[in-house]
Each structure stands twice: as C-alpha cells, then as structure tokens.
Amino acid sequence: MTTSVEKVNGYPVAEPRFDPLALAQAEAVRTEADAKAEALRIEAEGKAEAEKIKAAEEAERQRIANKRAAMRLEKEQADHEAHLAKKAAETAKAEAEKAKAQQAEADQEADEAARAKEQARSEHLWKWGARGIYAVGLIIAAPIQFLAFWDPERPFLVAAPALLEGLALVLAFGAAWAVAHRRDVAPYRIGIMLGALIAATINMWHGVADPSIGVNAGLIGAIASLGGPVVLMAYEHGIAQQADGIPSRRERRVARRTKAREEAAKAKAKAEKQAAEAKVAADKAEQQLRADEEQARRDRDRQQHHPEVWAVADAMRSARGSQYVTEQIWGEAWYRVTGCKVVGVTPEIEAQSRAAQARMKTATDVPIFGEFSQVDSQKAPRTKRDPNTPDGRRFNGGTPPRRTPGDTAPYTAGAKKQASIEQTTRAATEELS
Secondary structure, rough: OOOOOOEOOEEOOOOOOOHHHHHHHHHHHHHHHHHHHHHHHHHHHHHHHHHHHHHHHHHHHHHHHHEEEOOOOHHHHHHHHHHHHHHHHHHHHHHHHHHHHHHHHHHHHHHHHHHHHHHHHHHHHHHHHHHHHHHHHHHHHHHHHHHHOOOOHHHHHHHHHHHHHHHHHHHHHHHHHHHEEEEEEEOHHHHHHOOOOOOOOHHHHHHHHHHOHHHHHHHHHHHHHHHHHHHHHHHHHHHHHHOOOOOHHHHHHHHHHHHHHHHHHHHHHHHHHHHHHHHHHHHHHHHHHHHHHHHHHHHHHHHHHHHHHHHHHHHHHHHHHOOOHHHHHHHHHEEEEEEEOOOOOOOOHHHHHHHHHHHHHHHHHHOOOOOOOOOOOHOOOOOOOOOOOOOOOOOOOOOOOOOOOOOOOOOOOHHHHHHHHHHHHHHHHHHHH
C-alpha cells in the first residue's frame, strides 16, 4: 500500500525530480564527515601508538639507565673492595715486616744478651781460676820457703817467704789497678816476673842444696812460684787488652780477611769503572770520527756544487772563529747569496714552482664542458629529433592540436570539495605514517 501527498497547505505538491547537484553535495558532506572521522580515528590511533612507543622507549631508557647505574655501583663496590683488600694487604705486609724486624731485633738482643752472659761467666771463671791457681801455688811454695829460711838463731828470716811471694801478689794488684785506670802495665808485669823468678830460684836452690827438702819439692815449689803469677798476669793482660780496645789475634785475622775482601771488591769495581770509562771514551771517539768524516763529506759536496755560497760561508766561518761550517752558518750564507731562507731553493726553482702552482690552479678552477663535464655526465646523451619525422601520436592527423584557455570545462564545487577532502586525508595519513 502506497501513500502519496497531493497537496500541502492548499497547494499542489510538485512531482519530485532528480537533482544531481544536491546529490553530489550530500555525498560530498557525507564523504567529508567520513574522512574527518577516519582522520580523527587515525590521528587518535597514531597518538596512542606514539604514546605507547614513547612509553616503551622511556621504559627501555630507564631500564638501561638503571642497568648502567647498577653496573657503575658494582664497579665502584668492586674498586672499593679491591682498594680495601690492597690496603689490608699493605697493612698486613707492613705489620709482618715490622714484626719481622722486631723479631730480628729481639733475636739480636737475645744473642747479645746470651753472648754478654757467656762472656761474663767465662770472665768470672777465668778470674777466679787464675786467683785460685795463684792461691794453690802460694800454698805449695810458702812452706818450702819457710823450711828453707827457718833459723833458730835468726827467727826474723821467717818473714822472707811472705816478702818473696807477697811481692808478686802486690805487683799483680798494681797491674789490675793500672788496667782499671788505663795506665801502663809493663812495669808491674816486669816486677811480677822478677819476683816470681827470684822465688822460683830460691825454691829450686833450697831443694837441691837441702836434702830435707829434696829436689822434687824444690822443683814443685819453683813451678808454683812461677805458675801462679804467670796465670794471674795472663788474666790481667787480657783485661788490659779488652779495656784498651786492642783486638785479639782472631779478630785481627778476621779483620785482615774482611779488608782483603773489601779491597778485592774495590779493585773489581775500579776495574769495571775503568772498563766502562774506556768503552765510553772509545764510543765517543768513534762518534767524533764519524762526525768528522760526515762533516768533511758535507764540506766537499757543498764546495763542489755551490762554490759561490761556499765562499761566503767559509768567510763567515773564519770571521766567527768556528772550526766547521755549521748548519746555521750555511743557512745564513745561502740566504745572503740566493735571497731565499729555505736552504736548497734558488730563484730559478722558486719561479718554476710558482709557475707550476699557477698552472695547477688554472687547471683546477676552470669549468669543464663537453663529454667530460661532471654535470652533463650525470644525464643520458640526448639525440636531436629529425624535423621531418612524423609526430607518431594517434588520432590527431599528425599535428598536435593547440589548446587555448577555456577549452576544458571547469570543475564543479562538489568535485573541488571532494578533491580537497582527499588531499587533506592523504596529508593526514602521510603525517601519521
């Protein structure tokens, strides 16, 4: 069933008819709306994708920065740990060296203390041993002398043994005093030996002359009279040498060996030094000889090839008192003769060089035409068209028609708008892509 409207407000309704302009306008509006919507959608998607990409890039950048910071922190921690380990090692090494030095010093002090203790012990034994031998000798020799000097008619002679044996003992005490006070000990030693010899001679004479004493007792008495003072004098002699700083035979032997080694080392060092100096002198002489030969060769070469400059240089050398024509003198003479500061360059060489430079500049600055031109070489060679050749285009009778303004119908407004929409859409798409 179809309903039709015949009148509107009392007027008959005109029959509808086809309006292509309105249809084109409506289509253009719809197309424009769709294009705008599509452009907005594409723009939104592009912005969202750009934000997503930017966020991903920012996250990746932050991850890389965090990783770098972590790596930097690990490196700093490793460097710090290495520094601490190195410092601890150095401290441990220093402490070990210090402990080693202290241990060596303690060992040396212990050795010195042990040596001093042993020296004190041996000196104590030697001291009292010598005194003990003297006392034993006195005990043996004194009774023999008392028997020898006993005379009821002259009882005072009983004091003679005390005089003879006491003489050596008192002189031994004097020798000890001289050693302690750094005095000459020789007179006391001579007195000790004289007293001991007198006592020994008396003991031996009485042993031989008096049968009641006997030769054996006289001989033992003589030995006792000599032995005690000799032992005590030997002890005092060692103490005197020690106090005076006189080295012993062993110390003198060690000193001679040490001195011989030092002298041998000095002689070896002196020989090595002399050999090194001789080598340096030989090398220096050889270098000087080579320098003289080179200077002579240079002088001959210059005198042969540059006689004018050589004459001036030799005059300058003589005036300055120089032994050779030095490089400075030769450079100045070259400048005086040729006028050029560069040695080896003459005015002719300079002129040729400048001419060559001018030719090279002209050759490099002049443009190139023809087949060797850089601009023309980038294009394919074009051949000229023969004017008698037919046009070759179809449906124009061989002659292209001439176009004039107004031959082409103008575009409609809808077509122009559609073209504008398409251009806008294409530009937006290219921008997003």
